[in-house]
Amino acid sequence: MTMNWNWELLSETGLQFFGEMSASISHELKNVMAIINENAGLLEDLTVMAEKGMPIDPERLKIQASRIMKQIRRGDDIVKGMNRFAHSVDEPLRQAELNDTLGLMCTLSGRFASMRGVTLELEPASAQISIVTNPFFLQNLLWLCLDFAMSVTGAIKKVVLKAEKIETGAKICFSKLQELGRKEPGPGSFPGEREAALLQALKARLEIQKESGELHLLFPAQAER
Amino acid sequence: MKVLLVDDEHELVSTLAERLYLRGIQADWAISGEEALTLAEKNTYDVAVLDVKIPRISGLELKRRLQAGSPATKFIFMTGHGSEDDFKNCAAETGEGCYLVKPVNIEDLIRKMNELMKGSGD
Numbered sequence: 001m002t003m004n005w006n007w008e009l010l011s012e013t014g015l016q017f018f019g020e021m022s023a024s025i026s027h028e029l030k031n032v033m034a035i036i037n038e039n040a041g042l043l044e045d046l047t048v049m050a051e052k053g054m055p056i057d058p059e060r061l062k063i064q065a066s067r068i069m070k071q072i073r074r075g076d077d078i079v080k081g082m083n084r085f086a087h088s089v090d091e092p093l094r095q096a097e098l099n100d101t102l103g104l105m106c107t108l109s110g111r112f113a114s115m116r117g118v119t120l121e122l123e124p125a126s127a128q129i130s131i132v133t134n135p136f137f138l139q140n141l142l143w144l145c146l147d148f149a150m151s152v153t154g155a156i157k158k159v160v161l162k163a164e165k166i167e168t169g170a171k172i173c174f175s176k177l178q179e180l181g182r183k184e185p186g187p188g189s190f191p192g193e194r195e196a197a198l199l200q201a202l203k204a205r206l207e208i209q210k211e212s213g214e215l216h217l218l219f220p221a222q223a224e225r
Numbered sequence: 226m227k228v229l230l231v232d233d234e235h236e237l238v239s240t241l242a243e244r245l246y247l248r249g250i251q252a253d254w255a256i257s258g259e260e261a262l263t264l265a266e267k268n269t270y271d272v273a274v275l276d277v278k279i280p281r282i283s284g285l286e287l288k289r290r291l292q293a294g295s296p297a298t299k300f301i302f303m304t305g306h307g308s309e310d311d312f313k314n315c316a317a318e319t320g321e322g323c324y325l326v327k328p329v330n331i332e333d334l335i336r337k338m339n340e341l342m343k344g345s346g347d
Contacts, residue, residue, distance in 0.1 A: 023306065027278070030305030030327045031234050037328035038240035045247050067236060114233070117281045 006197040010137070013194040017140045024111045025082045032075040039067045081107045088135040093223065096138055098129040098163035098170055105142045106161065113159075118150045123162040129170050132222040133202055141198040145174055145206075145215055148190040152213075154178030169221040173214055181210035226342060227268065228252040231261045231287065232276040232303065244331055250338075258282030258290075265291050270298050272338045277304040277311050285314055299341035301334070303327055 043064045050056045084104055099122075106120045113120050149159045153176060160175045191199070191206055199206055203223050207216040228245060230238040230252055238254035245252040253268065255261040258279055265273075273291055277284040288300050302315040305327045315324045323341070325334065 027305040031237065034305065034327035034329065035234060035237045035240070038237055038244065041331055042240055042244055045244055049247075067240075071236075115278065115280050 005201050006193075009193060009197045010201060013144075013197065014136065014140055017143055021085060021108050021143075022082075024108065025078060025085075028078050028111060029075060032071050032078065036068055036071045036075075039064055039071070077107075085139070088139055092134055093132055094135050095130050095132050096135050098131065098172060099125050101135070101138060101142070102161050102163055102172065105139060105146060108139075109143065109146055112147070113150060116150050117157055118153055119158045120146075121158060121160045123160055125163050125165075127165070129163045129165050131170050131219050133219060134223060137198050137201050138219075141195065141202060141204065141217065142172070144195050144198070145217060149174040149177055149215060152177045152179040152182075166218065169219045171219070172217040174216075175212070175214045177213040177215065180208065180213045180215070226250050226271045226338065228338065229261060229264060229268075229270040229273040229291075229298075230254040231256075231258070231273065231279060231284070233257065233279045234276075241329075241331070245335075248331075248335065250335070258287040261287060262290060262294075265294055269295055272299045272301065272341055274301045274303060274334070274338075277302050277315060278306070285318055288318055299323075299338075301325060301337055301341070303329055 043061070046056050046060065046064070081104060085108060102122055106122050109120060146159065146161075153159060156176050156178050158176050160173075162173045162175070164171045164173065195206065198204075201223075203220050205218040207218065209216065228250055230242055230245075231254070232238045233256050235256050238256065242252040242254045253264050253270075255264055258281060261273075261275075262282075270291075273288070275284040275287055279287070282290070284302055284304075288302075291298060292300070300319045301323045302311075302319065303325050304311050304315070312324055323337065325337065
């Protein structure tokens with residue numbers, strides 16, 4: 001079973017994924033620090049002005065303080081996401097709640113989406129949908145699908161994600177992919193070797209629904225060790 | 226000196242603009258390349274401070290388009306990444322001295338802008 005996996009490709013794509021996400025997270029944290037830096041700097045500027053006898057509106061100080069607090073909360077959320085992502089390599093098989101995983105992937109991919117002018121929309125499922133799987137491979141596969149999905153949104157510029165429970169396990173659907181049918185096959189086409197290796201490792205299946213502009217990932221309720 | 230600040234983080238550019246104003250520097254700000262190009266159609270800027278990674282139009286592409294409309298404008302790049310690639314690309318566009326890593330010290334930024342205005346930014 002696992003002996004047939006393409007470990008070299010899985011390692012390569014996994015490291016690339018880890019690197020991409022880490023770089024994006026560090027960029028986000030740098031922005032948080034840059035905003036705190038400017039807001040704290042402005043507070044300092046106002047203090048210097050007050051020392052020179054210029055009155056400061058207390059409301060102004062409150063605004064500055066609340067802006068700093070907002071960025072601290074943002075930074076805290078980023079670090080929490082980073083921590084969850086980092087712990088996804090702890091165990092080769094674990095129960096994963098798919099709404100939760102999709103939420104994490106939307107957060108981690110937010111900057112990539114924003115750079116492309118694409119909105120990610122997570123359609124919440126009515127109930128919890130859990131599968132036993134390799135959490136890191138799952139996130140890697142979701143990222144590759146999301147990266148591709150963002151390139152075929154057309155003018156809609158939106159990807160809608162939804163997890164559903166099915167008889168054999170669970171399904172994740174990427175929809176609103178207006179240009180899915182128009183993507184020419186060729187080098188770098190989707191799905192490629194990396195997606196195939198991850199699908200094999202997760203015992204998952206990918207369906208490309210060109211007419212409806214949807215990608216479906218189908219997972220068994222329990223992947224094999 | 227008239228300055229254009231471009232970064233997709235609204236709070237970053239608006240606050241930086243206010244701090245520059247308190248130091249006697251007039252600064253407009255934009256949170257996208259498109260907004261920056263619209264502002265540049267109506268105003269002439271001595272210096273444009275651009276984030277390297279902004280949505281849709283990259284900082285490097287924006288620099289080329291702003292420069293086409295205003296060849297005298299000087300450019301400074303800001304980045305959160307500080308990656309080797311960013312540094313090389315920005316240095317190739319503007320010279321090594323015109324690349325600042327966030328968070329930026331405002332006095333360093335003003336010093337850099339003044340150097341550029343005097344023609345010694347590289």
